[in-house]
Amino acid sequence: MDPTELIRRCRAGDELAWEALVRQQQGRICSVALGYVGDQDEANDLAQEIFVRVWDRLDTCTDLEKFGPWLMSIARNACLDHLRRRKARPPRQDVPAAEMTNLASSIPTPEDDWLATSRQRLVHRALRRLSTINREIIVLKEIQGLPLEQIANMLGLPLGTVKSRSSRARIELARAVVDLDGGPASGQEAVS
Amino acid sequence: MTRDERDRQQEFVRDVLARTSGSACERAHQQLPDLNDGVLLGLDRSLVQQHLEHCASCRAAALALNWLGDELAGMAELDPGEGFAAAVVARTSARSEPARARHRAQVAGSGPAGLMDRLGRWWSERILAPNFAVQVAYVATMILVLIFATPVSPFRNAPGRMLEVVQAGPTDLPLLGTALQWTSGRVAGGSDAVREGMAARWQGLEDDWQARIGRSAPGRSAAVDHLEAAFRAAEAQRASGVTLELNGALQSTRAAWRAWWYTNPESTSRP
Numbered sequence: 042m043d044p045t046e047l048i049r050r051c052r053a054g055d056e057l058a059w060e061a062l063v064r065q066q067q068g069r070i071c072s073v074a075l076g077y078v079g080d081q082d083e084a085n086d087l088a089q090e091i092f093v094r095v096w097d098r099l100d101t102c103t104d105l106e107k108f109g110p111w112l113m114s115i116a117r118n119a120c121l122d123h124l125r126r127r128k129a130r131p132p133r134q135d136v137p138a139a140e141m142t143n144l145a146s147s148i149p150t151p152e153d154d155w156l157a158t159s160r161q162r163l164v165h166r167a168l169r170r171l172s173t174i175n176r177e178i179i180v181l182k183e184i185q186g187l188p189l190e191q192i193a194n195m196l197g198l199p200l201g202t203v204k205s206r207s208s209r210a211r212i213e214l215a216r217a218v219v220d221l222d223g224g225p226a227s228g229q230e231a232v233s
Numbered sequence: 234m235t236r237d238e239r240d241r242q243q244e245f246v247r248d249v250l251a252r253t254s255g256s257a258c259e260r261a262h263q264q265l266p267d268l269n270d271g272v273l274l275g276l277d278r279s280l281v282q283q284h285l286e287h288c289a290s291c292r293a294a295a296l297a298l299n300w301l302g303d304e305l306a307g308m309a310e311l312d313p314g315e316g317f318a319a320a321v322v323a324r325t326s327a328r329s330e331p332a333r334a335r336h337r338a339q340v341a342g343s344g345p346a347g348l349m350d351r352l353g354r355w356w357s358e359r360i361l362a363p364n365f366a367v368q369v370a371y372v373a374t375m376i377l378v379l380i381f382a383t384p385v386s387p388f389r390n391a392p393g394r395m396l397e398v399v400q401a402g403p404t405d406l407p408l409l410g411t412a413l414q415w416t417s418g419r420v421a422g423g424s425d426a427v428r429e430g431m432a433a434r435w436q437g438l439e440d441d442w443q444a445r446i447g448r449s450a451p452g453r454s455a456a457v458d459h460l461e462a463a464f465r466a467a468e469a470q471r472a473s474g475v476t477l478e479l480n481g482a483l484q485s486t487r488a489a490w491r492a493w494w495y496t497n498p499e500s501t502s503r504p
Contacts, residue, residue, distance in 0.1 A: 056322060056326060059322060059325065060318055063317075063321045064318045067313055067318060067321075068309075068311055068313075069310055071310075071311045071312075071317070072309055072310055075311060085313055085314075085317065088313060089320060092321040092324075092325070093321070093324055093325055093328075096325040096328065097328070118484070121481070122484060125481055125485075129451075129455060129458075160304055161304070164301070164304055164305065164308065173477075174473055174477070179305065183301070183302075184305050184306070184308050184309055185309055197480070198473060198476070208263070211266050211301070212262050212263070212266060212294065212298065214297075214301060215265070215294045215295075215298040215301055216294055218297040218300075218301065219290070219297050
């Protein structure tokens with residue numbers, strides 16, 4: 042279904058169109074939210090918040106052809122707001138991030154059940170070890186596949202900076218994977 | 234070459250590098266993404282590949298990088314479960330009526346609701362413009378000049394006349410003097426009820442002011458924290474950090490403004 046037509050109908054108050062739009066975009070938005078917060082329940086709640094924001098601001102999407110970037114921008118801002126609020130309200134007992142990943146690896150959580158495979162679990166644990174900006178670049182570029190120009194616009198950074206940061210973020214993630222798991226597939230050949 | 238010989242050779246190279254240029258792993262790590270993407274060519278490619286043959290940790294990182302390429306692309310969408318869309322629709326349908334009405338009024342652009350909505354939006358935008366005060370002052374000056382300073386204006390002599398009134402006192406002017414005496418008499422003889430009403434009104438204003446201050450305090454505090462972090466990032470010459478923190482400060486300021494102006498930040502109803 043064409044998102045442009047769906048948005049027009051949503052603006053006219055068509056709940057069915059809105060439901061269809063949510064179903065169409067929920068996979069991406071949940072993936073983005075999980076990439077930022079690293080916790081399934083939290084990501085689900087955050088994804089709902091993102092859709093409520095989208096609903097409230099549908100009128101402000103002036104160029105319907107650019108609905109995708111507009112949606113991603115709202116999702117990103119909501120995720121950053123959420124992370125800031127979480128930072129302002131620290132957990133009752135401070136647990137270093139490294140220990141949190143160890144806890145996650147030893148105690149099965151609902152998140153572990155929810156994430157489809159152990160490989161995705163490993164990637165999300167590694168993502169938690171990255172800085173916010175590097176995690177953001179991995180989520181937007183490597184996972185969501187957004188063009189570098191769009192990411193540069195969203196982050197307010199020069200294109201060259203995003204390019205170099207992207208390479209650094211990828212290698213940092215690879216190192217984190219190796220640290221956590223000793224490498225994903227030690228029997229494979231490196232790039233030749 | 235036996236395994237022992239290879240290990241000895243490797244150890245020798247490590248020692249030499251440690252005493253000269255330092256480990257080559259960092260440089261190799263910088264080039265691994267390009268190698269993985271197939272854009273590293275020529276001698277650079279050969280050098281990195283040679284390094285990988287002898288460095289287990291870099292080899293592991295290269296494998297992880299290669300593996301991540303496919304894995305990350307497969308994570309673009311996650312199924313949140315059947316109930317997710319229904320939960321979102323339930324939350325938004327509770328807010329749908331005012332939003333729809335607002336949108337209809339905006340789209341239609343006709344009728345009192347549409348006109349008031351557009352006027353409200355226009356005024357909100359104007360009042361937040363940086364040069365708003367200058368523009369208002371300019372327009373007010375022009376109006377005053379037109380009213381009191383043009384030769385054809387019936388109020389041309391009004392400023393001089395008003396000055397005379399002030400200098401002479403109200404009793405010298407029959408009509409104005411009588412009006413002022415009547416007003417002062419009403420004020421002096423005003424009942425306690427009027428005074429109490431004014432006191433209650435004042436108390437209400439003060440309570441409202443305190444409530445607004447309280448509501449907006451977290452946002453203001455967060456904005457200050459972000460600004461401090463931005464200064465620290467600027468001192469550390471981290472441009473991205475400054476950008477992020479300034480963005481955070483703006484978001485927090487906006488949240489504080491909404492909390493100050495609206496009783497419920499999610500709604501648009503003023504207290």
